[in-house]
Amino acid sequence: MDPILQQETALNTIAALSMSAMKADNNHTAINKHVQTEYIKGSVDATDYQHSPSAIRAAFCNMPVCEPIEISFKDVSYCVQKMFSKTRKEILHKVSGNFPSGNLIAIMGPSGAGKSTLLNALSGYKTRGVSGAIYVNGRIRDLNEFKKSTCYITQDDRLQLLLTVYENMKIAADLKLGNNVSLIEKNSRIENILTALGLYDHQFTITERLSGGQKKRLSVALELINNPTVLWLDEPTTGLDSYSCTNMIAYLKQLAQQGRTVICTIHQPSAKLFEKFDLVYILAYGKCLYQGHSSKLVPFLQSVSLPCPKFHNPADYAIELASGDYGMDKVKTLSNSIGNGECLSWYENPNRVMKLEQLRQKIPISDEKKKSDDVSEFHKLKVLLRRGVIKTKRDQTLTHLRIIVNVLVAILLGLLFIGSGTDGSRVLANYNLMFAILIHHVFAAMMLTILTFPTEKSIILKENFNRWYSVKSYYISTTLIDLPVTIISCLLFSIIIYIMVGWPLEADRFSVFFVVSFLIVFIAQSIGLLIGTVCNVINGTFLGPILAVPAMMLAGFGVTLKDLPPYLYWGSYVSYLRYGLEGYVGALFYKREQLKCDVMYCHYKYPEKFLKDISMEADQFSKDIYALLFAIVILRVLCYYLLKWRIVLSR
Ligand SMILES: Nc1ncnc2c1ncn2[C@@H]1O[C@H](COP(=O)(O)OP(=O)(O)OP(=O)(O)O)[C@@H](O)[C@H]1O
Secondary structure: OOHHHHHHHHHHHHHHHHHHHHHHOOHHHHHHHHHHHHHHHOOOOHHHHHOOHHHHHHHHHOOOOOOOOOEEEEEEEEEEEOOOOOOEEEEEEEEEEEEOOOOEEEEEOOOOOOHHHHHHHHHOOOOOOEEEEEEEOOEEOOHHHHHOOEEEEOOOOOOOOOOEHHHHHHHHHHHHHOOOOOHHHHHHHHHHHHHHOOOHHHOOOEHHHOOHHHHHHHHHHHHHOOOOOEEEEOOOOOOOOHHHHHHHHHHHHHHHHOOOEEEEEEOOOOHHHHOOOOEEEEEEOOEEEEEEOHHHHHHHHHHOOOOOOOOOOHHHHHHHHHOOOOOHHHHHHHHHHOHHHOOOOOOOOHHHOOOHHHHHHHOOHHHHOOOOOOOOHHHHHHHHHHHHHHHHHHOHHHHHHHHHHHHHHHHHHHHHOOOHHHEHHHHHHHHHHHHHHHHHHHHHHHHHHHHHHHHHHHHHHHHHHOOOOOHHHHHHHHHHHHHHHHHHHHHHHHHHHHHHHOOOOOHHHHHHHHHHHHHHHHHHHHHHHHHHHHOOHHHHHHHHHHHHHHHHHOOOOOOOHHHOOHHHHHHHHHOHHHHHHHHHHHHHHOOOOOOEOOOOOOOOOOHHHHHHHOOOOOOOHHHHHHHHHHHHHHHHHHHHHHHHHHHHHHO
16 A cells, blocks of 8 residues: 555544544543644644643642632623714623533624624623623622733733743733742742643743744633633634644633633634534624533424534534524524523523522622732833833834934935035035934834734733733833934934034033934824824824824924924924924034135135024034923823823723
8 A cells, every 4th residue: 555545544534533432532631632642643732731620720720719700790781972963872682691610611602793792792802882780709809909810811812922921921921929938939930821722832932933822822822821810711612723723622621610701702613612512692783692511502493493404413403503594583582581691590500500699798898909009110110121021122113124214324425425524615404414314313213113012002002901010110110211222313314414514523512412412312203103093004194194294394494494484483482393403403502603605605714604694503502402301201191191091081
């Protein structure tokens, strides 16, 4: 027989044997056999083979036992304001339900059914527009308190891509656990979690280079570090192959079996995945169509005279019914039969589902509120600065490219204007150069921020919701962390251009030139941050340059200050570029001696005459610097409040 064919037959035999073993064995053994099969087939990375349920169990055995949290909700609705209309759209229609602790719960339904909306409403990720009652252990949810025990894992992986897996875990541990937990304990938790989730052998891999499934696992791993009791996961299996999906659900199941409440949205699970869920909550058109154990879905459908066809995946059939494939009347029948989530008869043990009063009695308030948030914001700031330093060192765009671009542009401009700094016939050319420098500083700094900040913003939304840090700590760290690179790139630019153009080698003049350049860069970054906070990348890329144009025109370039129409003169005081240009002119032309003139006539041989012609008071540079500093303070404070407002608005 052909050796390749022979090998394939052997592998198929092993696969077939393992598949039959899976049917016979219990769930855990089945998963292990399945993993073995995949491993033999070679479709799995050898290092991934180690995630067995026992590894998952071991990972959390040394963590404090979770306080069980049961979530119930009644008549929950979610409304949004329609765009360009005063009417509101109801997305969830008074749904009820009960999510007991120690269960792996799937919120299922066709696309647009409202799964993510329900997950967001129950987790507190969205609060505006949510109505109805949400209970935690029988008491009305106190969101701040509740968030201490929960974590939310978004559908898209919002990770720090420039950090290694271990660095990401260490930063998460330092932010969430602070100094209350020893380094040994933190490292032990990290090691256990990474081993359990099959990431141990990838711990020194840069996150950017991980596969989709590994990134998803890392998203989960980061949130497990402080041992949350409730996990909310928005589509944790989307984009994963069947092997990774099985693994992901197996991890989640193990986490649930240790007493956690694990709730995830899922599109259309395979029959094998579907049976792993302890509780299934099916939604369609914002209404509940089924709530109960996965094994009881078929009897439920039978009971409402909608029997699942033989050899049909019940999950698929339920989704087909929910999508309205068999008629909208069926959707209504299902929703009415389950009381829009009020009926608990299809739970595995309906009698064990506790009433709100029973829950309140079982879990007293004092026990419930024992998790305290005692990591100081100062400590978090230090950790964020550490993270910022690592990122800055590795960031090819914000650090390396920025410095290189500054050096190259300085050389290019220097070559264009070489030796013109002392030439009486090239004073106007010097003025143009100053303007070119300003434009370079503004666009380079502003556009980089506009293009990169929106991605960072989505990470902040997740990390801030999961209580990693406050907006204030993040904001201070991001402001401080950028300073060294800004100073280095600006200093290199200033030195190169100053020497090449041949401006007077006097410390005072160079210092003012550099300080003005630095302040302009800082202002441009702040404007970029402001635009990036409010807009997405497309709108920001459009708005940024457009908003810079009036500032240029009102700075006294093109139209000199004395030619500005009186009704627009106020604009020159608002334009930060005016202060920049005035600062440059002052630094480079104020009290200069007569310039050399190698041609017959040099109109601006005496720089004072030039200053008079452009109506600039060149002895004002201290005022210019104060004006620029004032603009920075205003913009930075505004940015901070806008960022806070944006976060509140997104909830
Ligand atoms: N802010 C909003 N404004 C208008 N409509 C919205 C808004 N948010 C959600 N919707 C609508 O609500 C419905 C439910 O959205 P949701 O994202 O919860 O669906 P889903 O079941 O998670 O879908 P998918 O599986 O495709 O992610 C969709 O029709 C969506 O268009």
